Amino acid sequence: MAMNMAATHAVNRKLFDPIFEANAACKAAIAKFGAEKVTNATIGTVLDEDGKLEVLPTVEKVFREMAMADFMSYAPISGRADFIEGVRCQILGDKDFEGYFGAVATSGGTGAIHHAVANYAERGEKVLTSDWFWGTYNVICNETGKKLETFKLFDDDYKFFNFENFTAKVEEILAVQKSLLIIINSPAHNPTGYSLSNSEWEKVLEILNSCAKGGKKINLLVDIAYIDFAGDKETAWGFIEKFKNLPKNLLVLISLSMSKSYTLYGQRCGALAAISSSAEIIEEFNDTNKYSSRAVWSNINHGAQILFTRINNDSILSKNLTADQKFLREHVNRRAEVFVNEAASCGLKIVPYKGGFFIAVPAENPAAVCKKLQEDLIFAVPLKLGIRVAACSTPLKKISGVAEKIKSAMDSLK
Ligand SMILES: Cc1ncc(COP(=O)(O)O)c(C=O)c1O
The missing domain is CATH 3.90.1150.10 (Aspartate Aminotransferase, domain 1)
Structure with missing residues (x-):
């Protein structure tokens, strides 16, 4: 044997x-x-x-101009403060935002998904995503002792988001679990290239708001790894505005990646962000994920965070x-x-x-x-x-x- x-x-x-x-x-x-x-x-x-x-080219230019110490030095465990602020600006834009925001630097989008699954789904319980999905979600669930369950992404004609099946699956799992983590990869979903429209997002939130009324905890992770390939800033990021007036027991998590948007695939940098109507939930988010970062990778590529800040704080470079x-x-x-x-x-x-x-x-x-x-x-x-x-x-x-x-x-x- x-x-x-x-x-x-x-x-x-x-x-x-x-x-x-x-x-x-x-x-x-x-x-x-x-x-x-x-x-x-x-x-x-x-x-x-x-x-x-x-x-x-802009990424390469800034990369080549950076000092050796930028790459070699440690970064703070949760990420540089100016990087976190840059992530906040990127996600929320400069419009007024009612609610609370938190973020931690992660090892690309993968690291962000890891932290979300590790900290926002109970061990042994189900995490929900669409039936067309990036296989790594399953690996992360197995690694962290969770089970991946799927809903049908499309209706029978492959035209629209399948609200019926989505609702049925969310309700079915919440009938037996006290909390649920749902992963939606949009816009420019891997592997289909599908993006939920703003009105589809509204409907998803309507469903989740309604399910949250029972008091169970719902964590929605939106994987935006391909967002800069979905259209210009106004079009592609517009749906973020829908994440407002959330009930306290509905937490929105966003996984961001510098791999595709900055062509920095191998430099391993991204972020897990959170939007909530509760300051307390964001404080918990910051503490919990900092703890996980210390355990899993300690700190994230310092050079990539500096590069992100340098570009986004300079109007010509951005x-x-x-x-x-x-x-x-x-x-x-x-x-x-x-x-x-x-x-x-x-x-x-x-x-x-x-x-x-x-x-x-x-x-x-x-x-x-x-x-x-x-x-x-x-x-x-x-x-x-x-x-x-x-x-x-x-x-x-x-x-x-x-x-x-x-x-x-x-x-x-x-
Ligand atoms: C759907 C999806 N999410 C997240 C990622 C994360 O990529 P990275 O960890 O390189 O940022 C990928 C990469 O292929 C992906 O396809």
Whole structure:
């Protein structure tokens, strides 16, 4: 019998990542047939038309001008005060805000989600997210002793948010749990590119307000990792205004990432923010999450926090950053547009794409379709409910034709 040295709760943990698996198959094909012939639609970073990592010029400029001590020194455990203030400005803007706000620096968006799951869901209990979801949510839940449960993101026509199923799931879980953490990734959801409209947000809040009337605790985590790929500031951030006049037992958490918005993927910086109508709940948020930060990573990349502050406190640099982000967003959107239009022309049903890195195609047997696609040297990621195509990394010349190839791969498997 195999022996385990790991503690019981850690035994048999193996990270299965379909993205890395598809990527490995793609690398093997490149080695055999040459990069020109292969379409790699698996990578989750923005690559230019030649396959090189895109770095925002303003970020690179500020990064290169920074002093060695900026990177090498420790940062405060909760994050630099000016970084936290910058995060507050980014989320709440300069309009009047009724309510209380708190934030802690985290190891990217992943760290923020970790803290939210670790501190706002009871051990052994359920956390709720949509059925199309970023697989890491499940890993974080398992790691912290929680169970991930899902609601149907879309109605049967794949057009709108499925309020009926969302409400049913929230009510079902709250019938047995005293509290519930719900994760919604919007705008520019991974893997579908869906964004809830402002009126959909209003309705979600209506439902949660109504459920909160029973006195149970509801924590809503909004994962905004791709927000700067969803549209300009006014459009993409507008829904935040809806998070006001919250009952005390409805806490809104927001996970923010510098990975996509600043192309700082490997520098590991982000934040978990909180909005509440109660000063006491925010004080608890700050204390609890500082405690977790000390235990998990101690403190966060100091250089990335300084870079964030330097850009956002300088009107010219922040204007330049906004222009850089717009350029990158439009670049990705052009590729997505090609795919979406070609899907419509060839009759391939896709999930509504509103923006962001990925487009999703619902499929009965995603793994078999992806395997079939590989015969055409096209590599995409098979998920549970469909196929993920990365518009962020697939050059324009290669994304053209992919929709049709997916359609014929599906047809051939019928
Ligand atoms: C949905 C979603 N949320 C959060 C993240 C967090 O990214 P990071 O930890 O690099 O900030 C990602 C990254 O792929 C993501 O896809």
